Amino acid sequence: MVTLELNDPGATVSIAIKSKWLTIDVPNHPNNNAFRTCYVEIVELKHSLAVTNGFYVPAKEFGSFMQEKRKNLNLAYGLKADRYRSIFSLVNSSRPISCILSDLTQITILP
Numbered sequence: 371m372v373t374l375e376l377n378d379p380g381a382t383v384s385i386a387i388k389s390k391w392l393t394i395d396v397p398n399h400p401n402n403n404a405f406r407t408c409y410v411e412i413v414e415l416k417h418s419l420a421v422t423n424g425f426y427v428p429a430k431e432f433g434s435f436m437q438e439k440r441k442n443l444n445l446a447y448g449l450k451a452d453r454y455r456s457i458f459s460l461v462n463s464s465r466p467i468s469c470i471l472s473d474l475t476q477i478t479i480l481p
Contacts, residue, residue: 374460383479384479384480385477385478385479385480386477386478386480387458387469387471387476387477387478388476389458389469389470389471389476390470391445391446391449391454391469391470392445392467392468392469392470393442393445393465393467393468393469394466394467395464395465395466395467396466407462408460408461408462408466409460409461409462410458410459410460410461411458411459411460411461412456412457412458412459412471412474413441413443413456413457413459414455414456415443415446415451415454415455415456415457415470416451416455418438418441418443418457419438419443419446419447421451424450424451424452425448425449425450425451426446426447426448426449426451426454427447427448428444428447440465441457441459441465441468442457442459442465442468443457445457445468445469445470446470449470453472454470454471454472455471455472455473456470456471456473456474457469457470457471458471458477
């Protein structure tokens with residue numbers, strides 16, 4: 371579960387996500403507001419990664435491969451393209467949290 375603090379003091383949103391593939395990058399300076407400000411991004415993997423024999427594969431060109439890594443798309447390498455469709459990320463100057471989703475029903479906004 372991820373709890374986001376909104377701009378309105380005391381306002382929060384809690385999100386529960388079911389996923390087998392998750393990465394968390396804890397910033398070195400957690401008290402810096404720049405690291406605390408982020409937005410939610412959901413990207414369809416089929417528009418961002420190459421598919422070979424029904425599986426997501428890394429880009430062949432080094433520069434493109436590094437862009438995929440920076441966006442945490444490497445989490446999907448080797449996964450079946452017809453089963454895993456999206457990646458959810460919290461984005462600021464980096465991507466502190468990313469996870470692979472089979473469909474958007476795996477995301478629940480909690481009361």
